[in-house]
Structures are given as C-alpha cells and as structure tokens.
Amino acid sequence: MQAYCLKCRDHRDVNDAEQVTLKNGRPATRGKCSVCGRTVFRIGKAA
Numbered sequence: 325m326q327a328y329c330l331k332c333r334d335h336r337d338v339n340d341a342e343q344v345t346l347k348n349g350r351p352a353t354r355g356k357c358s359v360c361g362r363t364v365f366r367i368g369k370a371a
C-alpha cells in the first residue's frame with residue numbers, strides 16, 4: 325500500500341504497515357516510509 329509522506333512530500337510505499345483504530349473509531353494504517361523511514365499515517369484500511 326501507499327501513504328503520503330510528509331517528509332518526502334510524495335506518496336511512498338509503506339513498510340511495516342499496521343492496522344490501528346483512531347479514537348473516533350475509524351480504521352487507519354500506520355507504517356514507515358520505504359524511502360526515508362519516517363512514520364507515515366493513512367486514514368482507512370490498507371489496500
């Protein structure tokens with residue numbers, strides 16, 4: 325899957341993607357940018 329990386333300012337492939345649930349109950353995905361290693365976050369389930 326991909327997510328928008330704030331550091332790269334582009335969409336990047338995500339490593340170590342993990343499903344999380346936000347406080348409002350919505351699903352989200354958290355992982356690490358495959359390019360710079362920064363934590364990236366995406367609302368919604370992994371594709």
Ligand SMILES: [Zn+2]
Pocket residue numbers: 329330331332333336357358359360361362
């Ligand atoms: Zn990045």
